[in-house]
Amino acid sequence: MTTPTQTARATKPGRDNNPLRGRKLPQAVVVLLPIAVLLLTLGLFSITGLQGYAGYVVTALVLYLIVQSVVSFAYEGPRQARDRLATTLIYVAFALAMLPLVLILAYTLARGLRALSGEFLTHSMFTISSFEAGGGATHAILGTIYVSLIAAVFAVPLGILTAIYLVEYGGRTRFGKSVSFFVDVMTGVPSIVSGLFIYTFWLLTLGFSKTAFAGALSLVLLMLPIVVRSTEEMLKLVPTDLREASYALGIPKWRTIIKVVLPTALSGIITGVMLGVARIMGETAPLLLLVGSTPRINADPFNGQMSTLPTFINQYFGLAAGNAQSPNADRAWAAALTLILLIMAINLAAKAVARFTRAR
Template sequence: MATLQASPSEVNESDLRGQKLPNWSPWAIAVGAIVISAVIFSLTGDSFNKARFAVLAALLFVVLLTGASFAVEGRRQAVDRLFSTFVYSTFVLAMAPLISIIYYTLAKGLGVIDGDFLTHSMFTISPDSFGGGAYHAIIGTLIVTGIAAVFAIPIGVLTAVYLVEYGDGKRFARIVSFFVDVMTGIPSIVAGLFIFTFWLLTLGFQKSGFAGALSLVILMLPVIVRSTEEILRLVPMELREASYALGVPKWKTIVRIVLPTAFSGIVTGVMLAIARAMGETAPLLLLVGTQAKINFDPFSSGDAANPMATLPTFIYSQLGAAAGNPNAPGTARAWGAAVTLIAIIMIFNLLARFVGRFTRARG
C-alpha cells in the first residue's frame, strides 16, 4: 500500500517554523523585568530614579527575552528577536524626549492660555505682575515668518528646479549645490550677524521685523532647496518623456507636470522650513528685539531698542524677567507662549497636509 503524503498546503505552519514563544511571553517577561529591577533597587538601597530604573528594566527585558527565545526557538530566532527588540528600543528612546517635551510644555502652559492671553499684549503690564498676554508676539511671529516665506519659498523652489531639471552636469549647478550644503550647517546666530553687519551697520537701517525676516530667509532656503530637490528627483522620468513626446516645451512640462506631481512633498518641505524659522531666537534677538506693545509695521523701527515682539523673544524676555523663579508670572507666560508656538506650528502643518492631500496630482 502506498504511503499517503500530505500536500504542502496541509503541512502545519508551526512544523515549518519550529517552536515559538507564546504571544503573551514578551509581556510576561516585561513584567518580570520590572519586578526584578524593583527588587534590585530595594536590596541595594539605591534611591529611586525613574531614568535609571527604566534603563535597568529595559536591559533586563532584552536579556531575558533573548535568553528565552534562544532556549525555546533556537539561535536564529533569538538573534532576530534581539535585533528587533533593539530597533523598537531605539525608537522608544528617540520618541521619549519629544513626548516628554510636549507633555511637560502642555502641563505647564495650558493653564495659562485663555482669551485674555491670546488677545492682549504686555503694554502697561509690569513683568512682575500677573496679566497681559502674547498677542503682540503672535502677530510679530506671523508677520516676520510670513515675510521670510514670501522670499524663501520661490527662491528655494526655483533653485531646486534648476538643480534637477537644468543643472545636471553643469559646473554652476555644482557650485550652487555646494553652497546650499554649506548654508545647511550655518548656525542661526551667524545668519543674524551677517544681516546685522549688512543691513544695520553697512546700510544704516534700524532693528525691524523685516531685518529679522531676512535672517530667517537664510535659514529657510537650504531646507526648502534640499527637500524640494529630493521630491523632484522622485518624479518618474517617464512623465517628462511622455510630455516631450507630445511636443510640450520643457518649461511647460515642469509647470504642468513635474511641479503638480511633486506638490505635496514640496509643501511638506516648505512647512519644515517655516517650523524651523518660527522657533529661531538668536537672530531675532539681535535684529528684531522685544516689544511690550503691538507693532504691525515690519519696516518701522518704532522704539529703536524694542521694535517688534515674536514668540521666541517673548519667551526669552519673560524668563529673564522671572530670574529663575518657577512661580513668577513671567515663567507662566513663557510656558503659555511655548504652547502657543507649538499650536501655531501644528496648525500650519495640518493645513499644509490638507492642501497637499487635495491638490496633489491624481492618476
C-alpha cells in the same frame, strides 16, 4: 475524517505547526516576562542601596534583556533568540529616541495650560507690569506670523526657481554643481551666523535699525536651502516619460515645466515650503539680534521693533529669574505651548494641502 481543505490549512506555511519555523515562546510567557522582571527589579532596589527612577528603568531594562535572552535561547534556540533580542533592541532604541520628545511635550502642556487662555491669546503686554498677572502674547504671535510670511515671500520663489534650474537645466554644469554645493553649505550654517551677517550688513553697514524685515532677511538664509532641497527632490520624482511626452507634442521646455512638471510635484513642493516655514518660526538667535522686543502690537514690519514668540519666551524666562511659579514663567511656558501648537497647525495644514493638491 479529514478533508483536503483541512489538510491544506494544517500544512499551510506560516502556521505554528510549520517545522521550519521552530518553537516560539508562548504568548503568556511573553506577557508575564516583563512583569516578572519589574517585580524582580523592585525587590533588588528594596534590599540594596539602589534608588532613583532612572536607575530603576536602566536596571529593569538590562535584566529584561538578560532574562529574555536566556529564556529564548533555552526554549527557541539560538536563531530565534538572536532575532528576538535584535527586535527588542530596536524597540528600545525607538522608545529612547521618543522619550525626550514625549517628556518635553508633556511638561510644556502641563505648564503652558496653566496660563494659556483667551486673554493670553487676545491681549498684549502693553501697560501690564511683568510682576503682575495678566496680559498676553498677541503682539508676539502676530510678530511671528509677520516675520515668517516676509521670509517666505523671498525664500519660496528663490528656492523653487533654483531647484528648477538644478533639475531641469544646469544641474550637471560647473555652475550648477557650485550652486548645489553652496546650498549644502547653507544647510549647515548655524542660525546665529546668518543673524550676525545680516546684523553687520543691514544694521552696521547700511545703518538701518532693528525691524521685523531685518529679522526676516536672516530667516530667508535659513529657509532657502530647505525649500531648494525639498523642491529638488520632488522634481526628481516626476517621471521622465511625462516630460518626453510633452516634448513629443512640440511643447517647449519652459511650458512643460509650468504645465506638466510643477503640477505633478505641487503637493510635495507645498509640503516642503510649509515645513520650511515651521522650521524658521522657532528660531531665536537671529531675532534677538535683529527684531528686538516691544510690549505693544506693531503691525509695521519696516519701522520699529517687534516681538516674536521666541523672543517673548526668552524675555520672560529671563524675568522669571529662576522662580518657576512667577507670572513671567507662566507666560513663557504659555508662549512655548502656543508656538508648538502654531507649528503643529502648519504641519497639519501642509499634510492637508499635499493631500488635496497631489496629481491624480
